[in-house]
Amino acid sequence: MQNFPSLNTNSNTDTNLQSELSTLNLGPTHPATHGVFQNVLQMDGERIVSGVSTIGYIHRAFEKIAEHRPFYQITPLTDRLNYCSAPINNMGWHMTVEKLLKIQTPKRVDYLRVIIMELARIADHIICNGVLGVDTGAFTGFLYMMEYREAIYEIYEEVCGSRLTTNVGRLGGFERNFNDIAFAKIKKFLVDFPKVLNEFEALFNRNRIFIDRTKGVAPVTAETALDYSWSGPILRATGVDYDVRAMNPYCSYEDFDFEVPVGTTGDVYDRFLVRNEEMKQSMRMIQQALDKIEKEDSAIFHADVPEIYLPPKEEVYNNMEALIYHFKIVMGEIDAPVGEVYHAVEGTNGELGFYLVNDGGRSPYRLHFRRPSFINYSMYADMSRGMLLSDAIINMSSLNVIAGELDA
């Protein structure tokens, strides 16, 4: 286990220069923190002696709200956890409820979900790695990559109509089939983005300034990372190949051929490389999903579960059974079994878990989100000790803590 420098360490060896410590409020609205984070730091010059993370500024009590909502109304709450990759949260929630209801979704639905989830992962990593560049003084990569986040958001728009908080899909599948424009945009993205990613890597990977700023900064050993329950790219950067998609495949991930990139030192530079590599793996998976979909019936976009999945509107007006189901589903009157289920998906920041306890009512008896940002961030104050302030900033940037997911 790593020993982070203790609170009393005074790294300044020249006693004449020792002065009293100053307190610095980093955040909650500092632009360098990319979100609502506050750290009260004790500074010895440029060096952090100790810090306290204060969180909860955008806590919205989602777990409490969820206890009063029917299942389908909880999806928009999950949007607002990690809002940089909302579709993964949406799908994770849908799959949790489907696991509770023991619904088997058709393969085509799974593959469509994989496409959307992997696009979301790319969108999230674009931001994280782009911003890491900005924090080290290179704005170009960020602006260049941002165009492709826009391309992903346009795909979302074709699929579900919205961009940031997507509320995409329903229990059992999607609300509508993917149209031709969506597929055309996905294919165009797969052609265009790899070139841009290569240029982005060419800009950073061997860049002397970037390497000086990131290599060896905030290294974390695998043992420490596991001790703090880290997950996601930052855990894999330490060398642990834990990826929920590979370890506990959900949504037919077992059908896909992909690699889990790992780092060695767990420093900021390794996290950057791991995220870049994950984007490439995501594109591989999207390409495979597109190929697999060719073999499936193109009319299927949801499971055949009339008691869960809303009937088409025209049937509601002309078919009594459809009207009954429509009413029952909208009122949240679905027969969910009593039980408890934990379902984890690989969010962009790590293991996003949903612990759902159902007592047979219309809404969950208890719903707990295992939020990777919250758990990953708990090491931040400890690991900042003894670090330069400028390193602490890029360290926070590379942890990719999203305020919405942190505070729920």
Added chain:
Amino acid sequence: MGELNNDILLENLTSKFGELVKPVVEDYGMLTVETNRDTIIDLLRYIKTDAALQFIYLTDITAIQYPEQENPIGVIYHVHSLVHNVRIRAKVFLPAGDERIPSATELWNGANWMERETYDFFGVNFEGHPNLVRILNVDDMTVFPMRKEYPLEDPNRVDKKDFYFGR
């Protein structure tokens, strides 16, 4: 290193702890056991350090409340053996007014914030925790908001009562 599954795991725990660790249910593939607060840390330490189990990864700590039960507050641990890819859920139910449980921070540093969150929302007092203060709510809050006695909405509102839906 042998294979591990829920049956072997349960057998292992029963032979080690006997009556102190009871299986509750194996729901959706995850073994759930119930124990008491005097045993929980021993249980967690055993499954973490035992060479055949290696539950080294603490996934989550949270709580639940059943107000009508004799021991209403339940603390729920999810632990994952990354080596064998087996998960286990452990529950400890605590009596009302005496929500004390030893802290798991001695085993995992990751338990620190998870326990603070659980304290913040359910008022579970994790003994031995280095810094058990509120984390998401404001410091001067006096209640534990996830408990069922604190309604989300006006309790006098009747239009959402289950009674009107035939329950």
